[in-house]
Amino acid sequence: MTRMYNLLSSNKRKEKVSTQPQSVAPEHAHPCRHIAIIMDGNGRWATQRHLPRLAGHKAGVSALRRVLACAADLNVEMLSVYAFSTENWERPRAEVDGLMRLLWETIRSDVEKLHREGVRLRHLGRLYDLSPELQKAVRDSEELTKDNTRICLNVCFNYGGRAELVDAVRQIIAKGYQPDAITEELIASHLYTSNLPDPDLLIRTAGEMRVSNFLLWQCAYSEYYSTPTLWPDFSEEDLRKAIESYYQRKRKFGRVPSASQ
Numbered sequence: 343m344t345r346m347y348n349l350l351s352s353n354k355r356k357e358k359v360s361t362q363p364q365s366v367a368p369e370h371a372h373p374c375r376h377i378a379i380i381m382d383g384n385g386r387w388a389t390q391r392h393l394p395r396l397a398g399h400k401a402g403v404s405a406l407r408r409v410l411a412c413a414a415d416l417n418v419e420m421l422s423v424y425a426f427s428t429e430n431w432e433r434p435r436a437e438v439d440g441l442m443r444l445l446w447e448t449i450r451s452d453v454e455k456l457h458r459e460g461v462r463l464r465h466l467g468r469l470y471d472l473s474p475e476l477q478k479a480v481r482d483s484e485e486l487t488k489d490n491t492r493i494c495l496n497v498c499f500n501y502g503g504r505a506e507l508v509d510a511v512r513q514i515i516a517k518g519y520q521p522d523a524i525t526e527e528l529i530a531s532h533l534y535t536s537n538l539p540d541p542d543l544l545i546r547t548a549g550e551m552r553v554s555n556f557l558l559w560q561c562a563y564s565e566y567y568s569t570p571t572l573w574p575d576f577s578e579e580d581l582r583k584a585i586e587s588y589y590q591r592k593r594k595f596g597r598v599p600s601a602s603q
Contacts, residue, residue, distance in 0.1 A: 372593050374585050376420040377413065378541035378564065380556055381406065383548030383572030396440040401574035403448055410461065412578040414493040416585065421495050422541060424556045428468070428502030445499060446476055453483045460492030466534040467501030468509070496538070503558030506534050535560055543588045545581075547573040565591050 381402055388398030406423060413421050426441055456463065465480045472480070480499075510532035519528065530536065541557060541564045549570040553561065567584045569576070 371589050372542065374418065374542045374588050376422070376539050376541045376543075377418055377585075378422040378424075378544045378557055378561065379409070380424045380544070380546040380550075380554060381573040381576075382546060382550055384574060386548060387572040387574040395437055396444070398574060399441060399444055403444065405574050405576050407452070408578060409576060409581055410493070410495060411459075412581050414459070414461070416582070418585075419493060420539065421493065422466070422498060422557065423496070424498050424501065424554070426467075426499045426501070427555060428500060428505050429555065442473070442476065446479060449479045449483050453486060456495070457487050457490065460490045461487060462490040462492075462494040463487045464494060464496045466496050466498045466506075468505060469500070471500050494538075496535075498556070501534070501556070503553075503555045507559065509534075530559070533559060540564065542593075543567060543584065545569070545584050547571055547576055563593070565593065 384398035384402040385395045386398070387401060388395050391397075410421060425445070430441070431438060453463070463483045463486075465484060469477050469480060507529075510529055513532045514524065514528065535557075540560045540562070544553070544557070544561050544564040545567045546553075547569055549568060551568055557564075565588050567587050569580060569584070571577075571580055
C-alpha cells in the first residue's frame with residue numbers, strides 16, 4: 343500500500359500548472375481549438391509497477407487533471423477524452439465496478455474546483471446505462487458548470503462511435519424524415535456532439551495506431567498524433583509536443599492547397 347501511495351502521490355505532484363510561456367500558433371495556421379484524446383495505457387502502467395489495474399486508472403485521472411489545466415493555459419477551447427467505451431463493459435466485473443466508482447468519486451471530489459476554474463463539463467455517450475445515482479451526478483455537474491467558458495471538457499463515458507450513429511439514425515427515423523431529406527448536416531445535428539466543433543487534433547497514447555470507435559464521424563479530418571507515452575505518464579510537455587506537431591501539418595480537408603499555403 344505504501345508503494346502504491348508513493349506512486350500516485352508522485353503523479354499528483356505533476357499536476358501543477360506549467361509556468362512555461364503559452365504556445366503561439368503560426369500566422370495563418372488553422373487554430374487548434376478542440377483536442378480529442380484516447381487515454382490509453384492505464385492498465386499497462388499499473389502492470390509494469392505490479393499494481394492492480396484500478397491503480398492505473400486512478401493515475402490516469404491525475405494525468406487528466408494536469409493535462410486539462412495545461413490545455414486551458416494554452417487557450418485550447420475544448421478537450422474530449424475517451425474515458426469508458428461501450429465495449430469496456432466486457433472487461434472483468436471488478437474493473438468495471440471500479441471504473442464506475444472512480445467516475446463517481448472524481449465527480450464528487452473535483453466538480454466544485456473545476457467550476458471555480460471555469461471548466462464546463464459535458465457527458466457524451468449513453469447515460470441511461472449508468473446507475474441512477476451516477477446519472478444524477480453527471481447531470482448535476484453539467485448543470486452546475488453550464489455557463490463556464492474557460493474550457494469545455496467532454497467526458498466520453500459509455501461512448502461508442504457506432505452506437506452514436508445508431509442513436510442518431512433512430513432519432514431521425516422517429517421524427518419522420520424522408521430519405522431525400524437526409525444530409526450530413528441533419529445527421530450531425532442528431533449526434534451527441536450536436537453544436538460542438540469537430541476535433542482539430544486526435545491524440546492517442548501508449549503507441550497504438552487505431553481510433554477504437556472514438557468520434558468516428560467527428561474525426562473524419564482531424565490530425566492524428568500517436569505517442570508511446572502511457573497515459574498516466576502523459577505530461578504538459580507531451581501535450582505541447584502534440585500541439586507543436588499539429589502546427590507543422592497542412593490541413594487540406596480533401597482540397598488542393600492554394601499557392602499561399
